[in-house]
Amino acid sequence: MKNKFLMILLIFILLITNSLISLAQGNYNFANLKKLNYKVIAIYPHDQTAFTQGFEFKNGHLYEGTGLYGNSSLRKINLNNYQLLREIKLNYTYFGEGITLFKNKIYQLSWKQQTVFIYNKDFKLIDIKNYQGEGWGLTNDGQQIIMSNGSNYLFFRNPTDFKIKRKIKVHYQKQSFDNLNELEYSNGFIFANIWQQNFIIKINPQNGEVVAYLDCSQLVKKAAQQSKQNINVLNGIAYDQKNDEFLITGKLWPQIFRLKITE
Template identity: 40%
Template sequence: MRNLFLSVISLFIIVSVGCNSQKKASRITFLSPEPGNIRMGDTIKLQLNIPETEQTDSIVYYVNDSLIERSNGNEPVFFDSSNLRIGPQQLVAKHYQNGELTERKVSVTLLPQQAPEQFSFSVVNTFPHDDEAYTQGLEYQNGFLYESTGEYGHSSLRKVDLATGNVIQKVDLPQTQFGEGLTIIDNRIIQLTWREGIGLVYDKSSFEKVKEFNYQASREGWGICYDGEKLIKSDGSNRLYFLDKDTYAETGRYIDVYNHNGPVDNLNELEYINGKIYANIYLTDKIAIIDPVTGIVEGELNLIGLLPQKDRKLDTDVLNGIAYDRENNRIFVTGKKWNTLFQIKLLSP
């Protein structure tokens, strides 16, 4: 009985000491910054809120696991955010007292300083487009459009005459595959599927499928484009992935896309135009113009009202499809089951 009594007392002491230690440590918190958004280029103030009863031997501050500064007291540390990557940042403070360590963390999101430049448009020309084509990917080369269409049981790869809208060449995808984004590298056509986790590679001339490749970190296949060195792929989130142009494997590099309000999700069909990524934002009439290095949305092209109401049917769907004629600097856009393909010109405010 005595042994049981001593055991209970010992357990009570251990629990009490543990609780008091945890309670003591929890009194140290981040004073600055508070969780939330900050602007790129702002100076971040780092400081802990330490009760007067606590002693401080030193504090070491980190941003995303990179050492920022060591402090022998609790004086504030100032850090320039200009060199940080856009998006979530984790700030860590390691507080040392009598050889004991207390670690505190706070998360902030770095956003661009400026709102995107707003572009409107003018229609330069119009061309016929198959209003049964559920457009998912679009490319232009030498007078022809190369188009990927979606929907299970109706997905296809097409070569279309720009002037007439006539389908010159076509191959249907299996009913179990949903066609998505498309781009061209030399004599190869790369077409994505949606949730099937594979990309398809075709010979450009014959439309013969020559290879398949598997997705990796990217969740799904939405849009894809080629910048002359690497492939850029969207998966419906705000993240764009960079792929090797020969193996189609993800390189591990990516950018997260943000505007001044936060992440820009639902990035869909992509086109690379004059050093920028143009991305349809799914379920909107807007195209985001993205810096491929930083992920910042530098511009927004508002195409509301592009397709006249009289040309809309019950199954006419959203804007989707961007193609660029590099030789003649022409931009073409269309939508899912639209009867028209538009050549447009961007207009600054």
């Protein structure tokens, strides 16, 4: 009887473990998809009140866009100690989303307000453009602005009028990837968070094919262990071009992780 009970318990544990693995990967099949390895180079402090929506690293400074109604902002930050060097708060009617720095301008999306704010490098608002649908993530390839809206598509927009030039469907084999969120462009590829998942995918911008993925489950675990409050999802990818390294964080996380990715 005891052995039968232990066998049932073991099967139950295995089922729970497999379910958690599937949940972490969003039930996506990563068979034969390249897994990117990484090494944590450094860990920096992060404001745990920051509901991170956009994340960029430029000229030695970190830029962050935060969300939530009444708490949305755009920030310029000293990475080493998270000292705020500059900050502007959005009107309480706007829920801030992704950001990108493009030719001395900063673009910041809003979630459901169909508005993108355009600032100069001193955070002075210089233009406002509108778009249809929701705004989630934002990056650029040096020529076009690349935007996600929570679907399985990425949209390439004209930086001047913000009109759509083309779009790609993000997929691997016969699977499409929904809930595309915060974005980063690096070395000819787009890196994307998937909302509520613990991994980042690497996307070919020409055809939308997912070519590799990064499992961030251990980073999520470390952030949760160091937190004095509940953390939210993985969401924040900034690329340090000078050092060829990535800065990774999440909503309400206490830490920012510097990673060296090895393929």
